[in-house]
Amino acid sequence: DWLRQHVHPGDPLALRFDLQTAPETNLERALRPERANSSEAQSRQSIWNEVVQAVSGGPWLVHNGSTKIDGAEEGFNLKSFVDTRHPRTALGVCGDGEILLVTVDGRQPQSRGVTLKELAEVMAQLGAVEAINLDGGGSTTMWISGGYVNAPSDGAPRAVADALLVYANPTGQAGPSLAGTPDPSQQGPPNPPPISLQAGESVPIPAPSTVSAPGTVWGTLEGTAFVDQAGTLTAIHSGSGTAIASHSGAMLRIPFVVNPGPPAALHVSLGPAPNNPPDRSRLHISVVDRYGNGTPDVRVTVTVRSGTPDASQVLTGPNGRADVEIVWDRAQGAVQVTAGALSAHLQR
Incomplete structure (x- = not known):
């Protein structure tokens, strides 16, 4: 309430963070015995004086070259978080100082996610001698060279307030020519026809041979589908999008359209x-595919006991939905709805 009364769009803001180092825990002493001496402990407060940016995470995944998950000690729920497969994000450091930024997709048919034990094993296999878990779940997102290279589990990138950014100076080396759809703001050849696929399908993206050049990064502009680094597109969410291939500042854009799959579930409700007349109800009908996409143009049959529907057959609209109004003869009644082999029953 105070912010709404005193802060308005466009007002400059100054943020202050007062960070203090907490006393070293027994776990920290066990993990970092070299820091247990008094001189080291005294220097811990001064470390924060030099911090310009910071990121938090947990639990540990790899320490001193061995997997070590301290989820219980740090208060993470073992059953729902540590030992359950989820999308994950991790940060690691190799023995030579190389930094590893890793995302693992989850909650999707093409990737179920990993437990923290499995994530620790992945980081160790990649060469990490130190690794920590960062915010995962629907926040697991990786963006490289102008596009999303993973498929966030919410179906689209989640609106989060923070990110870990890595910048690199341009190499100045000329890359291969990626002939294809240009930036819409630039003049050039017309857009190629979109790739069409059904939800749940994986299809190779037709592209010039130059796209296979080393250093090319595949992804999507919207983060609503997944393109692996071999150029294969997998999508479970219906709608349109744009696959991209980036190299040395050049970008090839390939539009695609994902169509809903066949009907897999029928949902009905009365409202x-x-x-709000007492003798009438609105029957809400929804037909979806196995991924929850609305399935259009499905013929639905409505049968009512102790009432009359305004239509006994309807077609679902573009979003897979349809409504039927029912006039009741009695206070109690029933509705039977069928769509092909799918059926649902309601009591009033």
């Missing part, structure tokens, strides 16, 4: 009719 009030407009103006």
Whole structure:
């Protein structure tokens, strides 16, 4: 409430963070015995004086070259978080100082996610001698060279307030020519026809041979689908999008359209009719594929006991939904809805 009264769009803000080092825990002493001496402990406070940016995470995954997950000690729920497969994000350091930024997709048919034990094993296999878990779940997102190279589990990138950014100076080396769809703001050849696929399908993206040049990064502009680094597109969410291939500042754009799969589930519910008359109800119908995408143009049959529907057959709209109004003869009644082999029953 105070912010709404005193801060307005466009007002400059100054943020202050007062960070203090907490006393070293027994776990920290066990993990870093070299820091247990008094001189080291005294220097811990001065470390924060030099911090310009910081990122938090946990639990540990790899320490001193061995997997070590301290989820229980740090208060993470073992059953729902540590030992359950989720999308994950991790940060690691190799013995030669190389930094590893790793994301693992999850909650999707093409990738179920990993437990923290499995994530620790991945980081160790990649060469990490130190690694820590960062914010995962629907926040697991990786963006490289102008596009998303993973498929966030929410179906689109989540609106989060923070990110870990890595910048690099341009090499100045000329890359291969990526002939294809240009930046819409630039003049050039017309857009190629979109790739069409059904939700759940994986299809190779037709592209010039130059796209296979070393250093090319595949991804999507919207983060609603997944393109592996061999150029194969996998999508489970219906709608349109853009696959991209980037190299040395050049970008090839390939539009695609994901169509819903065949009907897999029928959902129905009764709600009030407009103006809420006591003898009328609005029947809400939804037909979706196995991924929850609305399935259009599905013929639905409605049978009512102790009432009359305004239509006994309807087609679902573009979002897979349809509504039928029912006038009831009695206070109690029933509705039977069928769509092909799918059926649902409601009691009033």
